[in-house]
Amino acid sequence: MFRIPARLRALTRSKAIRRVGTVPAVAVLLLSAPATAHADPGGVVLAANSLPVVIGNLQSWLMGILAALATLFLVLAGVYWATAGGDPAQVERAKGALKNALVGYGLAVLSPVLLQVVRGIVGG
Template structure:
């Protein structure tokens, strides 16, 4: 018990001694956001792709269901295109903001 308290107090003291992180610049913030945006968009596009595949398999020849599946495929392709273009869009935004 004594060693656990000693270790915890040492960790708390070491954590208190660390300096605060310096504020990030606009380009650093935009670079950090780029990865998140690409990941989220790719995740949603993959979800649409899976839904489209399931709808197409379950359509059973029903033209309305096949058209819904095709719409989901188109949405997935648009999502993947946005995920690929996200860095370009954010770079343009960075130039506009002036970072």
Template sequence: MKRRTRKLIAGLAPALAAAAVPAVTVAVVLLAPAIDAHAAVLGAEPKDLPTVIGAITKWLVGLLVSLATLFLTIGFLRLLLADGDPGEVAKGKEALKNAAIGFGGALLAPLLVKILQSFVGG
């Protein structure tokens, strides 16, 4: 019984990972116009470019950290439930590696934005 539960949970991990990315993309596509429309209704003046770029950078860093945390969780679950299966262990290690890359990208994103701003004179 314990083994069946482990196999079931291990089988659900890739499905959860595959479902998370489209769900986040749909949320971004649906929420971005709503936020813009809300600002237009209130009669808010458009913000200057550095403020907009800073807000977008913070939002994208949050998204990257969220996705990296999801992959970190999936990687640890795969390793815990691998039960000695070399294929599952490899998949778990790959998910952990991808999570580390995601966290690194989230840490470097503000620096890359600053570099690009210096090139365009912002």
């Protein structure tokens, strides 16, 4: 069996240590070098959209999120009902999920009305 002499093993370890230590040292040097920050010479933009556009976007997002959650509860209600197997507790759980789905769909349908009230309050 071939053995590496102790002197050669020490030399190999020190090279490995130098190699491992070089990477962080280079990273520190690169990150510590000052860099110039350039500002945008254009004008200042305070708002990208007007209030009616923002409320319209909010309405779209709100309707989408509520409809997605209501659909999730509707699917869960169907799964609970299908896997109930005559268990009354599981059927009640399915009915509760179905009620939550109906409330979610109702809120999704009413969200334009609710946001119209908000628009009236803020004067948009």
